[in-house]
Amino acid sequence: ETGVTQTPRHLVMGMTNKKSLKCEQHLGHNAMYWYKQSAKKPLELMFVYSLEERVENNSVPSRFSPECPNSSHLFLHLHTLQPEDSALYLCASSLTGGGNTEAFFGQGTRLTVV
Amino acid sequence: DAKTTQPPSMDCAEGRAANLPCNHSTISGNEYVYWYRQIHSQGPQYIIHGLKNNETNEMASLIITEDRKSSTLILPHATLRDTAVYYCIVRVAWRDDKIIFGKGTRLHILP
Numbered sequence: 002e003t004g005v006t007q008t009p010r011h012l013v014m015g016m017t018n019k020k021s022l023k024c025e026q027h028l029g030h031n032a033m034y035w036y037k038q039s040a041k042k043p044l045e046l047m048f049v050y051s052l053e054e055r056v057e058n059n060s061v062p063s064r065f066s067p068e069c070p071n072s073s074h075l076f077l078h079l080h081t082l083q084p085e086d087s088a089l090y091l092c093a094s095s096l097t098g099g100g101n102t103e104a105f106f107g108q109g110t111r112l113t114v115v
Numbered sequence: 116d117a118k119t120t121q122p123p124s125m126d127c128a129e130g131r132a133a134n135l136p137c138n139h140s141t142i143s144g145n146e147y148v149y150w151y152r153q154i155h156s157q158g159p160q161y162i163i164h165g166l167k168n169n170e171t172n173e174m175a176s177l178i179i180t181e182d183r184k185s186s187t188l189i190l191p192h193a194t195l196r197d198t199a200v201y202y203c204i205v206r207v208a209w210r211d212d213k214i215i216f217g218k219g220t221r222l223h224i225l226p
Binding site for chain 2: 107
C-alpha cells in the first residue's frame with residue numbers, strides 16, 4: 002500500500018464510450034502524474050500536474066483529458082478511444098520542487114478498449 | 116528520453132547479492148539517481164535514491180561512483196520476490212517534476 006489509490010482497477014470500454022479514471026492520494030503531495038504502460042513497453046509519461054497546474058503534456062492525443070481539481074485528486078477522462086489505447090494506466094504523486102523526493106505509484110487501472 | 120543505460124536482463128541465484136549496474140554518464144551536478152522496481156503488472160515501487168554519497172536502507176544499497184557517471188544497486192540477499200524490472204532514473208534537482216523511465220533491467224532470481 003503506497004498511499005496512492007486508483008479506481009477502477011480494471012475497465013473495459015467500447016470505442017464510443019466515455020469513462021474516467023480516478024487517482025487519489027492523501028500523502029500531502031502536490032505533484033501528480035499519469036503514465037501509460039503498453040504491453041512489454043516502458044512507462045510513458047503522459048501528464049504532470051504540479052501545484053494543480055499542468056506542467057507537462059507529453060504529446061498525448063486529445064481523446065485523453067486530464068483534470069486535477071485539487072492536490073489530492075487526479076482524473077483522466079477518456080472518450081472515443083482506440084484499441085491501441087489498451088494499456089495499464091498508472092498514477093503517481095510526489096512533492097514538487099526538488100529531485101530529493103520520491104514518487105509513489107498506484108496499482109494502476111488495466112484498460113481494455115473493445 | 117531516459118538519461119540512463121542498463122543491461123536488459125540479469126540473473127541472480129536466490130540468497131546471493133544482486134548487483135544491478137546503471138550508466139548515467141551525462142549526469143549533472145544536482146541530479147539525483149533514483150531506483151524503482153516494477154513487479155509484474157503492478158505499479159513501480161520506490162527503492163532508494165542518492166546524490167553522491169552511498170546510501171543504504173532496509174531494501175537495498177546504492178553505490179555511486181566518485182565521478183557519478185555510474186551507480187550500482189545492491190540487493191544483499193535476493194529472494195524470489197525480488198524478481199522484477201528495475202529502473203534507474205536520473206532526476207534534476209530543482210523543480211523537475213518529470214520522472215522518465217527507460218527500459219530497465221529485468222532481474223530473474225533463480226531458485
